Amino acid sequence: MSNPWFIDNVHILMRLLIAMLLGGLIGFEREHNNHAAGLRTHILVCLGSALIMLLSIYGFSAFVDEINVRVDPARLATAVITGIGFLGAGTILFTGKSITGLTTAASLWVVAAIGLAIGAGFYFAAVVSTVLVLLNLWVLNKIEQRFLGGKKVQLLTVRAFGKHDLLDHVSAKLTAQGITVRKMTLLENRKPLENELDLHMELQLHIVVPKPIEPPAIMSEIKSIDGVFGVSIE
Incomplete structure (x- = not known):
C-alpha cells in the first residue's frame, strides 16, 4: 500500500x-x-x-x-x-x-x-x-x-456452637499436620442463652499449608471436632 x-x-x-x-x-x-x-x-x-x-x-x-x-x-x-x-x-x-x-x-x-x-x-x-x-x-x-503452591496463605473458616475451647481444638489439629497459622479471628454470635447451642462461634484462620496436604483432608479433621457444623477453605 x-x-x-x-x-x-x-x-x-x-x-x-x-x-x-x-x-x-x-x-x-x-x-x-x-x-x-x-x-x-x-x-x-x-x-x-x-x-x-x-x-x-x-x-x-x-x-x-x-x-x-x-x-x-x-x-x-x-x-x-x-x-x-x-x-x-x-x-x-x-x-x-x-x-x-x-x-x-x-x-x-x-x-x-x-x-x-x-x-x-x-x-x-x-x-x-x-x-x-x-x-x-x-x-x-x-x-x-x-x-x-505450598507457600500461599489460605483462609480457613470454622463454624461451631457451644464450644468455648474451639480455638484449642482447632490449633491442636492444625499443629499436628504441620500447618502454620499466620493470623486468627474469633467471633461470637450470642443470643439470650437458654442452652449451650445458643452460642455460635466463627473462627477465621489465615494458614500456610504444606504442599502434600490436600484441603479435603484438613476439612475432614476439623469437622471431626465436636460441635463444628461448618468448615470452608479459600
Whole structure:
C-alpha cells in the first residue's frame, strides 16, 4: 500500500480476523481456568482495540490534506489503554484474605495492546506477544503451582456452637499436620442463652499449608471436632 492513509477491505477483514484469533487464544486459556473474563471477553477486547486502531489511522484519511487539521493516529489508542482499566477492575475481587483477578485484568490489558498492534499492522509483535502471554499464563502457572503452591496463605473458616475451647481444638489439629497459622479471628454470635447451642462461634484462620496436604483432608479433621457444623477453605 503506497498510501499510508488508505487500506482496502481485504486488509481490514484480515486484521480483524487476526485480532479475533489471537484474543481468542488468550481468552480460551482464561476460560479453561474458570476466570471472570473468558473467551468472549478477550475476543471482544482484542477485536474492539483493533477496530479502534484502524479507525484512528484510516478513518479520518479524508481530512489529512485539510488545512489546520492534524491527524494523530495514537490519540484513540491512548484512550483504549486508559479505558481498558475500568474493565480490568471488574475482574479484581477482594476475598478477605487476598486479592484475586489481577492476572486476568493484566491479560485484558495486554489483549487490548495486541489488538492495537494488529490494527496498526504490527503483526510480528502481536503474534510474539500472544505466544509470550500464553507461555506466561500456562507454563509459569504450572511452575508456580509446583514450587510455590505450598507457600500461599489460605483462609480457613470454622463454624461451631457451644464450644468455648474451639480455638484449642482447632490449633491442636492444625499443629499436628504441620500447618502454620499466620493470623486468627474469633467471633461470637450470642443470643439470650437458654442452652449451650445458643452460642455460635466463627473462627477465621489465615494458614500456610504444606504442599502434600490436600484441603479435603484438613476439612475432614476439623469437622471431626465436636460441635463444628461448618468448615470452608479459600
